[in-house]
Amino acid sequence: MRFSNNSSFFSSSYNYPGGSSIQDSFAYSSRHALASFPLKNPDGSWLYATPLITGGNYNVANGRHLVFGQYKHRNQQLRTDFMNTSELKITPFKQLTLTANYTYRIYQNRNQYRSANFEYRSYPEADYEYYTTDAGLDELTEAITTSQRHAINTYATYEDSFADAHHLTVTAGMNMESWASKAVGAKGQNLSSETLNDLDLVVPDATGNVITEVSGGQNEYAIMGFFGRINYDYKERYLLEISGRYDGTSRFMPGHRWGFFPSGSLGWRISEEPFFSPARKYVDNLKLRVSYGRLGNQVVRTSSGAQNYYAYLRKISINDFEGYTFGEGTTMSKYSTLSAPVDAELTWETAEQINAGIDIAALRSRLTFTGEIYQRNTLNMLTAGPDLPAVFGASAPQTNAADLKTYGYELSLGWRDQFKLFGLPFGYSVRGTLSDYRSYITRFNNPTKSLTMAYYEGMRIGDIWGFEVDGLFESDEQAQKYTSEVLDCSYINGRMTGGFLAGDLRFVDQDNDGHYKLDDKNQYVLDENGNRILLPESEWRVNTLGLGANTVDNPGDRKILGNSLPSLQYGFTLAFDYFGFDVSAFFQGTGNHYWYPAGMNYMFWGPYSYSYLSFLQRDFIERVWTEENPNTYFPRPRAYSATGGELSKVNSRYLQNVRYLRFKNLTVGYTVPQKLTRKIGLEKARIYFSGENLAYWSPLKKYTKYLDPESAFTRNGSKDVAQDHVSYPWQKTLMFGIDITF
Amino acid sequence: MKEDKKMKKLIIPALAVILGLTSCDWLERTPKSTLAPENYFRDETDLMLFSNTFYNNNINKEPYDEQSDHYVYLNLSTVLRGGTARTVPNSGGGWGSGAGAWGDLRKMNTLLENINKCEDKAAVSKYSGVTRFFRAWWYFNMVKRFGDVPWIDKQLETNSPELTKARDSREIVMRHMIEDIDYAIANLPASVSTYRVNKWAALAFKSRFCLYEGTFRKYHDPAKHPEMYVEPLPADAHDAAYYLDLAANAALELMEQGPYKLSQLDDYRKLFANVDADKDEFILAIKNDQSLQVVNNSTAFTLMSTQGAPGLTRKFVASFLMADGSRFTDKADWETMGFKEEMADRDPRLAAITVTPGYVRLGATEVSAPDFGSSVTGYQLVKFVMDATLPEVDRVDKSYNDMPVIRLAEVYLNYAEAKAELGTLTQEDLDKSVNLLRKRAWKSDSAPVISLEDANAHPDPYLLSADFGYRNVSGTNQGVILEIRRERAIELADEGFRLSDLVRWREGKCLEQPIYGMYFNGTGEYDLTGDGKADICIWKDDNPKHKDMVDLELGKETGIILTGEDKGYVYHHKGIERNFNENRDYYYPIPTKERQNNPNLKQNPGWNDGLDF
Known part of the structure; x- marks a missing residue:
């Protein structure tokens, strides 16, 4: 009998200035800090709003230079984490070991965010003014999340060898685990100190209101499982493993909580065979293996990626309004809401993997090679179900909606050797790895193969659909000629007053879906002599640059550009x-x-995304089309064209x-x-x-x-x-x- | 071996404990920070909290109007541009599954299906009333936008057959809306509650949507325009008169029995600029609150150059009468009259809602001139601009004046219009409704009021002209209907009515009429404030670089663009095509994805979404 105990404790404190996140600080200071505005007045005071910026909304650097320069934002993230595992091992006789262990872990995040008013002058020697909203709000937020985990494992292992040839290991046991977290948050505005951070310092604002807010929240889950495993080998030549797990989770409805996940593998060390002995001179180890296994996944995620612990249940939550009040009392009005419809039949997602591999060590183990091919079938994927008609009034519930098939391989090749160079050992090694995979959807209820849905059967994961662009218009005339051929370009150029001009993108009309040369009413066809002939209404067609029926079979003018x-x-x-x-x-x-850069990616699009950027990339201007410099990468400059205009339409050029x-x-x-x-x-x-x-x-x-x-x-x-x-x-x-x- | 026995004594109880825990309870974890729906909807607070979202989600909180023939931004809306600027969206477009569309309806049906769990029956009928008020409100927005819509009055399941049902005729939807609103009228409290719906808000809203439907049926006559009824009207469908009658009766009940009267404020501007809603006149309003940061953008929107530069059109400004009740457009030189001259002696509301010569903002001391940077036509709308002395209000999204949702003035206008369209309008009807608005505006009992006889004897040629007027008004009440429409446009300017009024009157072609601004007789200096000093200088060739006035370069987007080469009306939209397709643009299209997901949905007339069914 052996008892062991293992404890660990971890504590950290991370202090940082600035906004709520580093992304926030980067994003806000990347715009509105134009070089034409100094960050400080000549008298040393900070500059923020100035009469030179009319309206006073987009102020210098959105105040982020005040945030960093005046160092009033003090944020602190404290983490403590304690874990203890106690284990009891009993060996009643040599071949049998009984093990039981219990793990307890408690960890806590304590976060504190402080923002404060900033003073500035609109121009030198002006009266001091204060930035008091948004990043300049005088506010302290404290949030504590405590999580606790209990886990128990008990299992028995029997290990024995017979006749010097058979080696057997059998393990069976169970495990149980529970986890719970609880959050408490509070915030208050108007503190009587800018340097001390405590909610006791919250005082009434100018109108006599004490502004505070509290919040809570809890989550829990529990899992339990029974497992068994048998390992057997004969003279280390033939290897066999069979195992199975029977797992239950609290995350699904009773009746759908349990899943059985078996697996097995076979190995053959050919190099151990007697008949192989002649080759042993060159090959030290040669092993073939095949395996089959199933694993369960019980984690359901919301569309924002957070874990959903009660995905099979609907819940009523009570919230504060952000933008509505009824003038009843001095605090924010509240509302309750029922969470979106769910699939109560939700159950385990299963990953089934079939895999074959080879391990080789040769030439005195100097050469090593491992190769593996696999197919993984993800069955009953936990994902949003097929789109429902909007009258449903909610998004489609998370359900076991899809099956996915993945093929892949992994190779690894190495060479290691040593020789004498001028009497001293020279050792060297080279190792390379290579892997690839492709995934396809094999089940998803989307019979029309509509591209508006997340998946369709036969879809390769990661395909990028987009338009093809074959260049920039060389002249306004060329652009007009194009526009008269493709009559309806509004999907692309709807935001351009006056339509396409020289320097704009020329999209390829892939489907040429207008069957006729039509006049501006789209109702006539022109015969060879240019006479207009009225078409029956059912045949009125506009040659449209667009999405077609937005299905795989009729994707409009798009095609798969890459993955x-x-x-x-x-x-x-x-x-x-x-x-x-x-x-x-x-x-x-x-x-x-x-990858197609998103519209708000300033680092790629520069001012095409947003016109008031603080920084222009070096040499960027040379890549921008002008009448004098027409052969450029970027088209005619139009602010916001990457966020909502023609550059936001995924296309081959960018x-x-x-x-x-x-x-x-x-x-x-x-x-x-x-x-x-x-x-x-x-x-x-x-x-x-x-x-x-x-x-x-x-x-x-x-x-x-x-x-x-x-x-x-x-x-x-x-x-x-x-x-x-x-x-x-x-x-x-x-x-x-x-x-x-x- | 003895030790082993001891160990067994330990192990067996330990295993027993563990196995004991393995009962099913271990996996039963119920939420602890949210409630189970089975235990909710139990008392009045539950019902109130659940219905609170209906206000937030369904009432349009933006005070400024959609663009129309009366009101345009620097960037014209796709509706005004029409033609290829309007496309069939793939999804959303007012027909999405979330907030702002069907998701809001689902919440209402959730409450109605659960409300009887509450034992407090008074609360049940009150909040059923609130919910059914908002369900009628929600369907009204859908009918305005799409015409026919499926009527859904329960929470749907993922396999409900209603998911793929066809649209219901607007007649069916209207009948349900009338049932809902009549329930709300009967069950909502009658006491004044400006920020929550009551019986009177329900009556006023009934007059609003019944007037809409009555005039829609009259001007989009099913016999002449069957394409407007994608799902055919049932054989026993009501006619226009039925709806007009309901509208007039609902309005009359409110006028006679309701606790409201026109505002007693000394300045008409304060009705829209004050921090708090006027409880005499506003039947339903949106509460804004500076300390809670529940705010709107009304002040910045009209004063800041970065916000859209809205402006009234000259067509609309010219429709305001003279102070003596005569028509501005009867003057011989009205078309080429400059700003200072045209603004003299007009309906007092013109000076209250726009920057006219001598304009001093509430709380300000100095006269300000129209700002061409923040108003594309020069006619700068200042209806919801707050007092200049209030802190922060000029910044974007920092205004906190309460916003009207339903006010008594509209009910008067609904009443008069319904009666006029029915052909039962009397002078007495006018005197107890719209003529009260005139008297309030003029602050005088001797204000020039609408006379039924005069109006019908001399219909305004301006309001019937091809360039500025309506095409479809006819009959014995032609003249008075035009006058009521004039009054409606002026009194409810910028409150969200104009565009849908044009739709129900089948006057979409008004959107093709001129959207010009002020008239200027060429380059030179102009006094716009009436103080004898020039405020702007329109120049060409040589920049005068004035220090005491605004220089505007003729023909430049950054300066001023006029209709003529060197004179004419302000026209920054020159060259932008505008087109209203009467065979298409009265309705919005159903999104492509929705028709793919439910092929039983027919597309609205004239919209090509590329689908072959």
């Missing part, structure tokens, strides 16, 4: 050591991989291939010979240089150096909020160090 998931992910490491020096280099990259090769790491070290270091009592002394993210190569670099290919994504899939398109720039890290072992 947003990375293909061919690869990496390779080169290393050698000689004469105390060691060098290793790691490269990593992906193959073709496409689709980015974000494949890349990155020089991820280089390490050069030198180990001082031991016979020298031992003299001063050191076992080992090594000095080294290490560089991270030293260089990258990508087609994206041609158009912007301000976006790393790995930060070319849209956070949360949102297109409209600038905060979702900024990220902390990718950093290059250079490091020198010394390792000393006594």
Whole structure:
């Protein structure tokens, strides 16, 4: 019998100035801080609103320079995390082990956000004014979330060998787990101090109202499972594993809570076979393996990506209005609401995986190779069901709506050797990995293959549908000629007063869906002599640049331009050591991989997204079309065309291939010979240089150096909020160090 | 081995405990910070909180009107531009599943299906009344936009057959709306409650939508325009007179029995600028509150150049009568009259809602001139501009004047119009309704009022002209109907009525009429405030660079564009095509995706969504 206990405690405090998030600070200071406005007046006071900005809404840098310059925003995130595991192991006889353990974990996030009024002058020597709303609101928010987890595991393991050939391990047991979190939040406005942060300091505002707000919230889940596993091998030559889990979760309705997930694998170490012995000279290990397994997933997520702990239940919640009041009392009016309809039959999502692999070690284990191919079927995917007609009055409930099939492979090849160079050992190694996969939807109820729905049967995950652009109009005449051929361009140019002009994008009319050369009433066909002939009403057609019926079979003028998931992910490491020096280099990259920048991505679109940007990318102006400089990447300048105009229509010209090769790491070290270091009592002394993210190569670099290919994504899939398109720039890290072992 | 036995003694109870816990209860975790719907809807507070969203979600909180022939922004709306500027949306377009469309209806049906769980029967009838008021309100918006819509009066399941039902004829929808509103009239409290609906709000709203339907049926006569009735009217459908009669009766009941009267404020402007709603005249209003940041954009919208630069059109300004009751457009030189001259001696409401010579904003001391930067026509609308001394109100989304939703003035106008369209209008009817508005505006009992006899004897040629008037008004009451429409446009300017009025009157072609601004007789300096000093200078070729007036370069978007080469009306929309397609534009289209998801939905006339059914 053995009892063991393991405790850990972690605590951290993170203090930072600025707005609620780094994205907020980046996004707001990236606009309205034009170079024509200084951040400070010549008298040293801060500048924010100024009479030069009429209306006074879009003030200098949205006040973010005040936020950082006056350092009144103080935010603190405190984390504490305690975990304890006690384990009892009993061995009644040699082959049997009984294990029981219990884990308790409690962790707490305590967050504090403080904002305060900022003073500024509208011009030098003017009276001080105060920025008191939004980021300048005098407010303290405190929020505490406490989570507790209990977990119990009990299992028995029987392990035995027979006749020196059969080796058997049997395990069976169960586990139980529960988790609960509870939040408490409070905030208050008008504090009597700008430096002390406590809700006791909240005082009435100018109208005599004490403005405070409280909030709460709780979540819970529990899971339980029974499991068993049998491992058997015969002389390490034939390997067999069979296992099964029977799992239950609180996240589904009674009757739908339990799922059974079996798996099994077979291995054959051919190199252990007697008949293989002649080849053992060259091949040290050769193993073939196949496996089949099922795993369950019980996590249901809301459309915003948060976990939904009670996805099978409808709930009444009570909330504060943000923009409505009835003039009853001095606090915000409240309302209650019933959560959206749910699928009460929701149950486990199952990932079924079939996989075959080969492991080879050869030539005195200098050459190693691992290869794996797999097919994964995700059955009963937990996702939003097919679109319902809008009269339903809510979005389609999360349900086990789809099946997904994924094929893929993973390869890894390495060579490691050593030889003598001028009498000293020279060691070197090379290793490369390569993998790829593709996923297709095999079940989803969307018989018309409508592109408005998330999926359709046969869809490859990640396909990007868009228009093709074959250039920019060279002249206004050319643009007008185009417009007269494609009569209805309003889907693309609806926001342009006067339609397409020179320098605008020329979209390819793929489907040429207007069958006739029509006059402006769209009701006539012109015969060879130019006479108008009235068509029957059913045949009135406009040649439209647009979405067609928005189905796979009639996608209008769009086609699949590329896939947003990375293909061919690869990496390779080169290393050698000689004469105390060691060098290793790691490269990593992906193959073709496409991305269409969202409209609010300032770093790509510059002023095409937003006209009051604080920064213009270097050389950007040379890439902008003008009558004098017509052969450019970007079209005729039109502010906001990327957020709602023609550039917001996904098209081939601005689709980015974000494949890349990155020089991820280089390490050069030198180990001082031991016979020298031992003299001063050191076992080992090594000095080294290490560089991270030293260089990258990508087609994206041609158009912007301000976006790393790995930060070319849209956070949360949102297109409209600038905060979702900024990220902390990718950093290059250079490091020198010394390792000393006594 | 002895130790082993001890261990077994330990293990067996431990296993028993664990197995005990494995009963089903372990996996039963119910929410602790939200309520189960089965336990809700139990008392009046529950019903009130649940119905509170109906106000927030269904009442239009933007005080400024949609663009129309009377009121335009620098960027014309797609409705005004028409033609290819209007397209069939793929989704949304007023027919989405969430808030702002069908999601709001679902909430109402949720409450109605659960409301009987509450034992307090008085609360049940009151909040059933609130809910059915808003259901009628919701359907009215849908009928205005789409014509026929499916009537749904329960919460649908994912497999309900109603999901794919066809649209119901507007007649069916109207009958249900009348049932709903009659229930609300009978069950809502009769006491004044300006920020919550009561019996009187329900009566006023009934007069609003019945007038809409009555005039719609009259001017879009089913016999002449069957395409407007995508789902055919049932054989026993009511006629226009039926709805007009309901409208007049609802209005009359409110006028005779309701606790409301026209505002007693000393300044007409304060009715719209004051922080608090006028409880005499506003039957339903939106509460705004500065300390809670429940605000609107009314002041900044009309004063700031970045907000859309709205302006009234000259067509509308010219329709205001002279102070003596004569018509401005009867003057020989009205068409080429400059700003200062045309604004003299007019209906006092013109000076109350626009920047006219001598305009001093509430709370301000200095005269201000019209600002061409923030008003595309030069006729700057200031109806909801707040007192200048109030802090912050000039900033975007910082105004906090309460906004009218239903006010008595509209009920008067509904009454007079319904009676006039029915052919039963008397002078007495006019005197107890719209003529009270005239007297209030003129602050005088001897204000020039509408005379039934005079109006019908001399219909206003301006309001019948091809360029400025209506095409479809005829009959013995032609003259007085025109006068009531004039009064309605002026009294309810910028309150959200004009565009839907044009639709129900089948006067969409009005949107093709000129949307010009002020008249200028060429380059030179102009005094717009009437103080004898020039306020603007229109120049060409040489920039005079004045320090004491605004220089506007002729023919430039950043300056001033006139209809003629060197003189004419302000016209920044020059060259922009406008087109109203009477065979298409009275209704909005059903989104493509919705017709894909439910092929039983027919598309509205004239809209091509590319679908083959």
